Amino acid sequence: MAASRGLVLARTAKGECWSAPTGRFRERLQRDGISLCAGDWIMLQPNPGPSKASIIDLLPRSASLMRQGTGPGIRQQCLAANLEVVWLVMGLDRNFNPARMERLLALAWGSGAQPVVVLTKRDLNAQWEAFATRIEGIAPGVPVLAISAHSGEGLEELQGFLPEGHTAVMVGSSGAGKSTLLNALMGSDVRRTKEIRVSDGRGRHTTSLRELFLLPRGGCLIDTPGIREVGLGAEGADLDSAFSDIAGLAGDCRFRDCSHSAEPGCAVQVALAEGSLDPDRHGHYLRLRREVAFEAARSDEHLWREREEKWRRISRLQKQFKER
Ligand SMILES: Nc1nc2c(ncn2[C@@H]2O[C@H](COP(=O)(O)OP(=O)(O)OP(=O)(O)O)[C@@H](O)[C@H]2O)c(=O)[nH]1
Ligand SMILES: [Mg+2]
Ligand SMILES: [Zn+2]
Structure with missing residues (x-):
């Protein structure tokens, strides 16, 4: 249901309980750079003591929403797991921002689940259709x-996108x-206003918690705190799906490795000249592609450094061994 500071709120056939990974499982999670998140399926082992259960395993995840890590580890962070749908929520008020939606779409397509755009606050905007x-x-x-x-307008149709047993994240x-x-x-x-007490007693996580809710109709919906910046990582994003109009054109370019800038027979340039492709959209696509390529290079470099360090350790051990 939710995870916070190493503790997990789990739902079982017998109800909800807070649980923590066993020492051995915690080590495995750390080694693999995985943190548990809402939507995960875990295996619990009952405890006799005050903490009711220990987590002993994580089941393989299907479609999951990943965010590029920002720390020195640059590992990917899973925001929500085992999804059928990703709801991209944006207000029809001052919150409205198409460029941000392009980023959110790339992130959502990268999850492997079906994106759905949900424009809220329709009651505040007379031009909502435009x-x-x-x-x-x-x-x-x-x-x-x-x-x-x-006003409740559009909610009926929206629920059609979350049938019983399916999971969506907002x-x-x-x-x-x-x-x-x-x-x-x-x-x-x-949306909890009361304190969520965790066993370390350190207080409330009301606004920072990503949490899964069971809707009365039988779907599961994960609420998340707002993301300030949608950084696109090498693995988390899927630009070709988010910009399938441009990616589709590229298939008609004469050259396989066309950069869509000055090559002869470039279908993207033709579409731009004809006016069927918006130059702004094309510009956004190129910018996001550069961003993803940059992140890919950065995490490659990080992997290389990790690998080098490992080999250095091994050869040091070998040397010690020979010296004996
Ligand atoms: N008029 C109108 N106001 C809305 C609607 N939906 C949300 N609001 C208002 O928008 C504001 C923000 O809504 P929240 O639901 O807290 O936004 P949120 O996306 O959960 O924000 P974070 O938790 O910070 O990520 C509140 O003042 C709501 O009352 C709507 O359909 N119509
Ligand atoms: Mg909120
Ligand atoms: Zn081209």
């Missing part, structure tokens, strides 16, 4: 819904209206 059309233009292959959590910037939408779908204020 805004939705604008997003449709940059989201090929993605349903775009405009809803209002206050991502979007702070203030997009994610938690308000969750409360509307739950039919009550579940």
Whole structure:
């Protein structure tokens, strides 16, 4: 259901309980650079003591939302696991920002789950249909819904995208209206205002917690805190799906490795000249591609350094061994 500072809120057939990995399993998680997250399936072992259960294993994940790590380890961080759908939530108020949506789409496609754009606060914007059309233009292959959590408009259709037994995660910037939408779908204020007590007693994680909720209709919905910047990593993002209009054109270029700048027979240049491809969109695509390539190079370098360090250790051991 949720994970925080090494503790996991798990739901079992007997109800919810806080649990922690056993020492051995914790070591394995650390070695593999994995942290548990909402949506994970874990194996628990009952404890006799006050902490009711220990985590002994993590089941393999299917489609998961990954974020590029920012620390020195640069490891990928899993934000939500085992997803069928990713809801990209954006307000039809001052929160509206198509360039950010392009990034969110690349992130969502990278998860392997189906992205769905959810434009909220439709009650605040008389021109909501024009805004939705604008997003449709940059989201090929993605349903775009405009809803209002206050009036309830569009909620019925939205729930159609989360059938019983499926899991969705909501991502979007702070203030997009994610938690308000969750409360509307739950039919009550579940966004916890009360303290979530963890066994170390250190207090509340109300705003920082990614948490899974079971909707009355049977779907699972993960609410997340707003992401400030959507950094695209080498593995987490899928630009070819997010920009399938441009990627599709590239298939018609004369050269396989066309850079779409000045080559003869470039289908992307033709589309730009004809006006069927928006130059701004093309520019965004190129910029995001550079960003992903940069991140890929950075994590390659990191891997190399790790490998070198390992070999240095091994040869040091060999030397010691020979000297004996
Ligand atoms: N008028 C209107 N206001 C809404 C709607 N949905 C959300 N809001 C308002 O938007 C503000 C932000 O909503 P939240 O649900 O807290 O936003 P959030 O995405 O959960 O934000 P973080 O938790 O910070 O990521 C609140 O004041 C809501 O009342 C809506 O459909 N209509
Ligand atoms: Mg919220
Ligand atoms: Zn080309």
